[in-house]
Amino acid sequence: MYKLIITSLCLFISSLLFSQTEIGAEYQHGFGKSYNSNSLGALYENFSSGRGSLCIVAHYTWDIFTTKKVTKGVSDLGISFGYRYGFSYGNSGNLFTGIRATFSFIDEKDHIKFTPSAELGYHLTFNNFGKGGFTTPSIAFGYDLPLVKKEEDYQGPLFIPRLAVGYRF
Numbered sequence: 001m002y003k004l005i006i007t008s009l010c011l012f013i014s015s016l017l018f019s020q021t022e023i024g025a026e027y028q029h030g031f032g033k034s035y036n037s038n039s040l041g042a043l044y045e046n047f048s049s050g051r052g053s054l055c056i057v058a059h060y061t062w063d064i065f066t067t068k069k070v071t072k073g074v075s076d077l078g079i080s081f082g083y084r085y086g087f088s089y090g091n092s093g094n095l096f097t098g099i100r101a102t103f104s105f106i107d108e109k110d111h112i113k114f115t116p117s118a119e120l121g122y123h124l125t126f127n128n129f130g131k132g133g134f135t136t137p138s139i140a141f142g143y144d145l146p147l148v149k150k151e152e153d154y155q156g157p158l159f160i161p162r163l164a165v166g167y168r169f
Contacts, residue, residue, distance in 0.1 A: 076106040078104035115143065
């Protein structure tokens with residue numbers, strides 16, 4: 001049993017080392033039922049041998065506005081985990097769809113929210129910077145769910161346009 005665990009761990013690490021990886025920055029602007037927000041984060045995406053990829057984003061959100069366009073002076077830190085599936089891989093990019101789970105920690109209000117979302121976008125690659133750069137415009141639809149404290153301002157459907165840029169290696 002111990003040998004099986006060690007072998008599985010070695011195969012997992014080698015697949016991460018020899019698969020294509022991207023790092024970059026991501027900006028998103030969420031339009032919610034009762035608020036809007038701006039978010040900037042660091043993106044890490046790892047492509048498997050098939051058409052799928054796993055992504056992790058650590059983000060900081062600022063300028064959370066209510067529906068009356070009044071800032072609440074609230075910001076949060078969060079982390080997202082997602083899976084993307086590419087429909088076709090051409091020389092310069094592909095259309096993809098994906099799902100993402102985001103956890104946000106709003107310190108000023110002792111509030112934690114969970115946002116599952118589904119996204120659709122295009123992954124455009126450039127070969128001008130060594131192995132290449134990328135940009136990924138996408139749109140996502142999600143739903144905010146409060147986990148710790150029931151806040152009406154942070155619950156409901158979201159429309160989230162996203163833009164990611166970075167480097168491939």
